[in-house]
Amino acid sequence: MTDQISNIAEKREMTINMGPQHPSTHGVLRLELDLDGEVIKNTRPNIGYLHRCFEKYAEEMDDYSKVIPYTDRMDYVSAMNQEHGYVIAVERMLEIEVPERVEYIRVIMAEMQRIASHLLGIGAFGLDLGAFTPFLYCFIEREKILDIFEKTSGARLLYNYYAIGGMIKDVHPDFKKDTNEFVKTFRPKIKELNDLLSGNKIFIKRTANIGVLPEKVALNYGASGPVLRGSGVEWDLRKNDPYSIYDRFDFEIPIGKGEMGTLGDCWDRYIVRVREMEQSLRIIEQALEGMPDEGDVTEGIPKRIRPKEGELYARSETPRGELGYYIISDKSASPFRVKARAPSFVHLGLLPAISKGALIADMVAIVGSIDIVLGEVDR
Amino acid sequence: MINFAANTTYTLPILVHAAVPLTIIVVYALVAIWGERKVAGFIQDRLGPMHVGRWHGWAQSIADLLKLLQKEDIVPKDASRFLFKFAPFMMFAASYAAFAVIPFSSGYIGSNINIGVFYLLAVTSLLTLSIIMAAWASNNKWSLLGGMRSAAQMVSYEVPTIATVLTVIVVAGSLNLMTITEMQAGNDILGFLPNWLIFQNPFLIVAFIIFFISILAEAHRVPFDLPESESELVAGYQTEYSGIRWAMFMLAEYADMLLLSLLGAVLFFGGWNSPFGDFMSGPFWEFFWFMLKGLLLVFVMMWIRWTLPRYRVDQLMHICWGILIPLSFINLVLVALWEVIF
Numbered sequence: 202m203t204d205q206i207s208n209i210a211e212k213r214e215m216t217i218n219m220g221p222q223h224p225s226t227h228g229v230l231r232l233e234l235d236l237d238g239e240v241i242k243n244t245r246p247n248i249g250y251l252h253r254c255f256e257k258y259a260e261e262m263d264d265y266s267k268v269i270p271y272t273d274r275m276d277y278v279s280a281m282n283q284e285h286g287y288v289i290a291v292e293r294m295l296e297i298e299v300p301e302r303v304e305y306i307r308v309i310m311a312e313m314q315r316i317a318s319h320l321l322g323i324g325a326f327g328l329d330l331g332a333f334t335p336f337l338y339c340f341i342e343r344e345k346i347l348d349i350f351e352k353t354s355g356a357r358l359l360y361n362y363y364a365i366g367g368m369i370k371d372v373h374p375d376f377k378k379d380t381n382e383f384v385k386t387f388r389p390k391i392k393e394l395n396d397l398l399s400g401n402k403i404f405i406k407r408t409a410n411i412g413v414l415p416e417k418v419a420l421n422y423g424a425s426g427p428v429l430r431g432s433g434v435e436w437d438l439r440k441n442d443p444y445s446i447y448d449r450f451d452f453e454i455p456i457g458k459g460e461m462g463t464l465g466d467c468w469d470r471y472i473v474r475v476r477e478m479e480q481s482l483r484i485i486e487q488a489l490e491g492m493p494d495e496g497d498v499t500e501g502i503p504k505r506i507r508p509k510e511g512e513l514y515a516r517s518e519t520p521r522g523e524l525g526y527y528i529i530s531d532k533s534a535s536p537f538r539v540k541a542r543a544p545s546f547v548h549l550g551l552l553p554a555i556s557k558g559a560l561i562a563d564m565v566a567i568v569g570s571i572d573i574v575l576g577e578v579d580r
Numbered sequence: 581m582i583n584f585a586a587n588t589t590y591t592l593p594i595l596v597h598a599a600v601p602l603t604i605i606v607v608y609a610l611v612a613i614w615g616e617r618k619v620a621g622f623i624q625d626r627l628g629p630m631h632v633g634r635w636h637g638w639a640q641s642i643a644d645l646l647k648l649l650q651k652e653d654i655v656p657k658d659a660s661r662f663l664f665k666f667a668p669f670m671m672f673a674a675s676y677a678a679f680a681v682i683p684f685s686s687g688y689i690g691s692n693i694n695i696g697v698f699y700l701l702a703v704t705s706l707l708t709l710s711i712i713m714a715a716w717a718s719n720n721k722w723s724l725l726g727g728m729r730s731a732a733q734m735v736s737y738e739v740p741t742i743a744t745v746l747t748v749i750v751v752a753g754s755l756n757l758m759t760i761t762e763m764q765a766g767n768d769i770l771g772f773l774p775n776w777l778i779f780q781n782p783f784l785i786v787a788f789i790i791f792f793i794s795i796l797a798e799a800h801r802v803p804f805d806l807p808e809s810e811s812e813l814v815a816g817y818q819t820e821y822s823g824i825r826w827a828m829f830m831l832a833e834y835a836d837m838l839l840l841s842l843l844g845a846v847l848f849f850g851g852w853n854s855p856f857g858d859f860m861s862g863p864f865w866e867f868f869w870f871m872l873k874g875l876l877l878v879f880v881m882m883w884i885r886w887t888l889p890r891y892r893v894d895q896l897m898h899i900c901w902g903i904l905i906p907l908s909f910i911n912l913v914l915v916a917l918w919e920v921i922f
Contacts, residue, residue: 215721217721217722217725223814224814225812239725239729239893327889330889330890331802331803331805331888331889331890332887332888332889332890333620333624333886334623334624334886334887337624337625337626338624338625341625397887398889401888401889403803403888403889403890403891404889406891406892406895407889407890407891407892407895560892560893560894561725561812561813562806562812562892562893563892565812
């Protein structure tokens with residue numbers, strides 16, 4: 202031990218392992234940090250602790266629809282969005298249209314999931330900074346969304362609810378009532394959250410000017426979603442490359458403006474998520490109004506899924522950013538190759554670039570603000 | 581050295597004076613840990629412990645203690661064994677020893693010495709030492725970082741604490757906590773307010789605010805709980821501890837919280853004096869009022885803990901050296917001037 206300590210004293214630097222069993226690495230991320238005191242000189246993210254061979258499994262399945270449960274397990278806090286991305290990819294390969302009612306259900310589910318995911322991200326971010334109470338407040342709201350999902354799909358986390366060409370089954374009869382009720386009660390809660398956390402002096406001190414991600418760096422690294430929007434780039438696939446029926450809804454893209462410090466700091470990324478929840482509520486309201494009451498959601502599901510030979514890249518906006526599925530078909534019943542472009546993986550690459558010179562406490566804030574899910578990073 | 585065992589006239593009083601604060605600390609810790617979980621629960625819109633012991637989970641802390649006692653005793657392989665085992669007990673001893681000079685009521689004080697405040701501040705500085713000891717002995721980098729943070733934090737925050745305590749001493753003119761309490765008796769200010777020091781002088785209100793912020797930092801409570809911040813340093817200096825040794829840290833921490841709150845109650849809120857003059861006075865009620873005042877301050881600490889995020893280490897140092905220390909010294913001068921003029 203004495204040798205180790207004297208080594209540290211000579212070099213003035215020490216290497217420390219943050220994770221994979223560290224309370225605020227959001228799962229099983231391992232960061233190797235070179236520290237000078239508490240100042241970070243270098244960050245090396247190590248991944249792979251949650252690798253489950255998603256892409257290989259997808260090739261081994263004897264049916265395209267059997268891949269859907271695996272997509273759930275990629276980003277397990279926004280499973281609906283993962284399924285949505287995959288089904289639209291396969292539908293485009295098959296060149297089939299889905300019924301109106303299905304599209305509306307999909308959009309409502311995806312937006313509800315976006316709110317649930319952002320609630321978890323914001324809550325965990327607060328928790329990383331030492332604020333325990335907002336975390337549980339977020340969970341109370343998230344629970345309500347999960348209850349609605351459970352009533353319809355039977356599951357609370359991994360739903361397997363989207364199907365190629367339709368949905369597995371119709372929504373629960375109470376769905377419209379429950380969702381309306383949730384939308385009504387949730388608006389004031391966002392204000393409560395802003396009072397408790399967003400405007401808190403200590404919270405601002407901990408997040409403003411920390412982990413600044415300039416617009417150019419963000420674009421060069423291929424960032425997307427709230428991380429890119431936090432840097433002031435108005436880029437949202439729901440608007441810029443509309444899929445499903447997103448072009449029918451009226452909503453805005455919230456971007457970071459550097460209100461509390463520099464453009465692209467942790468606070469900007471955080472507030473983009475808060476404001477996105479409000480926009481998601483707007484979409485849900487409009488979708489609930491426009492949703493046709495009648496229609497069989499299962500009628501469009503093809504009996505036999507055999508896309509033509511070829512390849513396709515389909516992307517969608519998940520709570521974390523651009524999720525792309527690149528699928529190659531060889532005319533057989535199982536996909537030849539499924540490659541997922543996971544936003545969390547891309548954002549993790551940003552870490553060394555934006556964490557240089559930060560303190561350990563800032564590192565926690567930065568990891569929290571890019572809101573990675575390790576299931577998606579490792580796949 | 582006096583042979584206590586041979587001299588029975590000393591043995592009994594010493595045992596009694598040791599047992600009384602210990603009983604108070606242990607009972608308080610069990611209640612406070614349960615209370616903290618209840619407070620946290622209510623703040624977070626949940627119930628907190630509800631099952632153990634039927635009535636609102638009152639026996640939860642006892643169950644936790646029993647669980648901790650049964651745990652395996654783990655000492656890390658490359659740890660410095662003696663220091664590792666010794667540190668938690670030394671930490672508890674430091675805050676426990678300080679209770680000797682706390683006047684619990686007009687009828688009971690462990691040791692009525694004339695340098696009570698000085699003794700209390702000196703003994704509690706040992707806390708820092710035991711934390712560094714624990715951090716170093718664990719041979720864990722996270723522990724070491726936590727220990728270093730703690731050392732920096734506690735040494736810094738002792739300065740404003742002592743400066744504000746000095747402010748009170750300037751007004752009171754005594755270092756004996758019993759004398760300071762006695763001189764706050766009566767209800768003369770504006771005809772009804774008790775003669776507590778906080779009401780005697782406007783600058784003492786500022787002093788109390790500085791004092792309270794500093795004791796938050798000294799007791800490692802949010803927003804200054806950096807040495808053990810679980811989301812950054814895993815558990816800081818406690819990372820490698822488990823079972824009863826960890827429980828000793830917990831006990832010491834809660835004891836320290838109570839000690840500093842009681843010190844605040846003596847210095848600013850009239851100690852064991854009843855807020856209603858002669859109403860409900862007498863040795864027992866004095867103890868009741870004193871503990872009530874202390875526990876109220878403890879409650880405020882819990883309330884803050886479950887509401888605010890945590891500061892970063894450099895911001896914490898800035899608050900101390902950049903704001904609190906200059907302010908507390910200016911305040912000291914102003915209080916002295918006030919005393920000279922009025």
